[in-house]
Amino acid sequence: MEEELAASPAWRAGWQFYGAGYFWEAHEVWEPVWMQLPPNSAARHIAQAAIQLANAELKMQMDRPRAARRLCALVREHAGRTGGERAMGLCSDDLVALVEKVEKRLTSNAK
Secondary structure, three states: OHHHHHOOHHHHHHHHHHHOOOHHHHHHHHHHHHHHOOOOOHHHHHHHHHHHHHHHHHHHHOOOHHHHHHHHHHHHHHHHOOOOOOEOOEOHHHHHHHHHHHHHHHHHHHO
């Protein structure tokens, strides 16, 4: 099931939305994918991390840095729960690299 969901139009569209700066839309299309993944699986944690990453980006756009920081921590938490396993076409390091960019902007904006 994970392979099918990783190749699904929803998962792919979410990344296209994310890359284009449509973070709410990314979150919305990823959520049904996440809901279909097995509980506590690496795939589910990857999907949850992606959803929280999009939420963190959205909070940045809304000028809510505290909320963005809290969401960045959740991204790291879910990425860490994958056990280093690759899932949904990603590994935890991919998500950590993305969240580090958000955190860097948060730090830059705080100065």
